[in-house]
Amino acid sequence: MDYQWRGAAGDEELAELTRSHGGQDKAGWWTRVRAHSLGWVTARPPGGVLAGFANVAWDGGDHAFLLDPKVRPSHQHQGIGTELVRRAADGARSAGCTWLHVDFEARLRPFYFDACGFSPTEAGLLRLTG
Numbered sequence: 001m002d003y004q005w006r007g008a009a010g011d012e013e014l015a016e017l018t019r020s021h022g023g024q025d026k027a028g029w030w031t032r033v034r035a036h037s038l039g040w041v042t043a044r045p046p047g048g049v050l051a052g053f054a055n056v057a058w059d060g061g062d063h064a065f066l067l068d069p070k071v072r073p074s075h076q077h078q079g080i081g082t083e084l085v086r087r088a089a090d091g092a093r094s095a096g097c098t099w100l101h102v103d104f105e106a107r108l109r110p111f112y113f114d115a116c117g118f119s120p121t122e123a124g125l126l127r128l129t130g
Contacts, residue, residue: 007041053084
């Protein structure tokens with residue numbers, strides 16, 4: 001698998017990756033988001049389609065935020081997600097960040113806490129729409 005920090009990724013292939021696991025894609029999402037990202041990690045088999053992706057946003061200082069990690073279903077359970085997170089953390093660390101935050105659904109606790117080394121914290125969430 002070829003992993004790239006700030007690797008090439010286009011709107012349509014990210015939309016297709018999102019749809020591949022039942023997610024809702026939004027036209028032009030990546031074009032809008034990319035300018036606000038510290039970086040991102042792509043994963044591709046040699047000569048293949050985008051198999052995995054993780055975005056890293058930041059506050060311009062100490063805090064980075066892991067957003068939108070996804071792995072194509074046909075490539076899951078091969079360590080790709082864990083490697084995406086590891087490389088996202090490396091990219092944030094190299095940029096001078098002290099913290100990498102992540103929010104996730106309860107079913108993903110073993111992945112983030114056990115496989116990726118995140119620690120539980122207290123946090124708050126305020127719904128702004130709906």
